[in-house]
Amino acid sequence: MYRKIAVLFLAIVVFGAFAVLPAFAAEEAAHDYVGNSKCKMCHKGEKKGMIWENWLETKHAKAMESLDAEKGEDKNPECLKCHTVGFGTATGYNPEAPDENLANVGCETCHGPGADYKSMKVMKDRELAVAAGMIVPTEETCTSCHNEASPTFKGFNYEEALATGTHNKAAAEEAPAETPAEPEAEAPAETPAEPETEGEKDK
Ligand code: HEC
Ligand code: HEC
Ligand code: HEC
Ligand code: HEC
Secondary structure: OHHHHHHHHHHHHHHHHHHOOOHHHHHHOOOOOOOHHHHHHHHOOHHHOOHHHHHHOOHHHHHHHHOOHHHOHHHOHHHHHHHEOOOOOOOOOOOOOOOOOOEOOOHHHHHOOOOOOOOHHHHOOHHHHHHOOOOOOOHHHHHOOOOOOOOOOOOOOHHHHHHHHOOOHHHHOOOOOOOOOOOOOOOOOOOOOOHHHHHHHOO
């Protein structure tokens, strides 16, 4: 009897320890993180909407540069949980074995750990992808970090932040978010791209 109670008590202590991990880390542990380079393969270049290139220009892609290594901030869990991909989970960023594809606020920080949705078959089917852990971000995704727990917080405007914080240049220009449609193979590669006309081609 006493032994059973002791086991139960131990279980509560162990599970209790997990409960103090950041809420999003605990939830996402069901899928593994793969790192930005795996997403880059299929989401870079003009025809794919310049997702990779535009993300690289955001502050998210440089979030580790803001952490001062001399003060140990680059190893401080209190900072890493908002400045990396998946910190606090087994396959997320690990300061003891830093991986540049998990450093910074990367693809999977907003879209969820990708191991189970990154295959072409799953990716092409939004329902399958969501079932496999893909997140379609909402304002709540952003405010899980953009809140008073951030030492530098000065407020957050979702609409404005979408334009400069994700990878959506179109939103910045108030144009439709659709990828400019170039017919896959037919388009002659030599034609210099005219940014001004892309909006029209969209229709
Ligand atoms: C094998 C190629 C491939 C890989 C790898 C890949 N994707 Fe995709 N992804 C696609 C395709 C194809 C679509 C379908 C829509 C489109 O044409 O862009 C898509 C769609 C998406 C969408 C839009 C879903 C929706 O309906 O709103 C998101 C978000 C996304 N991918 C994120 C990621 C992330 C994050 C990674 C890395 C973990 C990743 N993808 C890796 C091919 C890929
Ligand atoms: C995992 C935490 C996290 C999430 C989720 C997150 N951000 Fe950020 N965001 C950051 C960090 C950290 C920085 C600061 C990067 C730096 O300058 O070092 C930042 C910076 C920004 C900036 C530029 C700085 C500013 O405040 O003007 C914008 C814009 C932004 N984020 C928008 C968004 C949007 C939109 C979303 C949701 C779609 C989002 N963020 C989700 C952590 C996050
Ligand atoms: C700060 C959060 C954030 C990060 C980081 C982020 N995304 Fe997104 N992503 C979004 C949001 C929000 C949307 C919804 C469309 C929009 O308004 O931009 C989106 C939409 C998409 C789409 C659908 C097509 C589109 O443009 O609407 C794809 C594909 C995608 N993201 C892939 C990626 C990849 C690949 C990376 C890493 C290079 C990445 N995302 C990084 C927030 C993010
Ligand atoms: C709750 C999430 C969160 C935590 C925890 C967090 N940050 Fe950030 N950090 C952000 C966000 C979001 C931004 C973008 C600006 C803002 O709104 O605070 C940011 C921006 C920054 C910037 C750039 C400030 C600027 O104005 O450009 C620095 C420097 C920084 N953080 C350092 C730290 C350090 C050091 C720690 C740990 C002690 C830390 N952050 C912990 C979310 C976080």
